[in-house]
Amino acid sequence: MKTTLKIYGGILVLLISFFTTTASAQEISIVGGMNISNMSEKDKEGNYAKEENYKVRVGGHIGFLIGFDLEENIGIQTGLLISTKGYKEKHSSEIFKKIIHKDNITYLELPILMSFKQKINDKIGLYGGLGPVLGIA
Secondary structure, eight states: OOHHOOOOOHHTEEEEEEEEETTTTTTEEEEEEEEEEOOOOOOOOBBBBBGGEEEOOOEEEEEEEEEEEEESSEEEEEEEEEEEEEEEEOOSSSSSSSSSEEEEEEEEEEEEEEEEEEEOOOSOOEEEEEOOOOOOO
């Protein structure tokens, strides 16, 4: 769960592009960005595997968001994203010196975000969003 929160926090921070068209109180945005994901695994006793066995994988996402203003600086956003995530696993055995397994998974995601925006001046503003993302692989 913590890894998922880190991933989505990274998604919000690492947006590569953000184009907006405004129509009355709605915004339609095309978004794209980078995902940095990892995996953790428990054994039969409930212990997590060694973190050094799992390395991060870099993926991306692209899609659109539709925003509705509730107040001047607060709104709700939802949309549809296609996102790639994965992990890289390294381990060894008595027979094999080094085993590397890579896995990339493509998700269809539906974010439901509370958005916050604050205009600093005519050209600069701050933006942030927080909320769950429903996804299917």
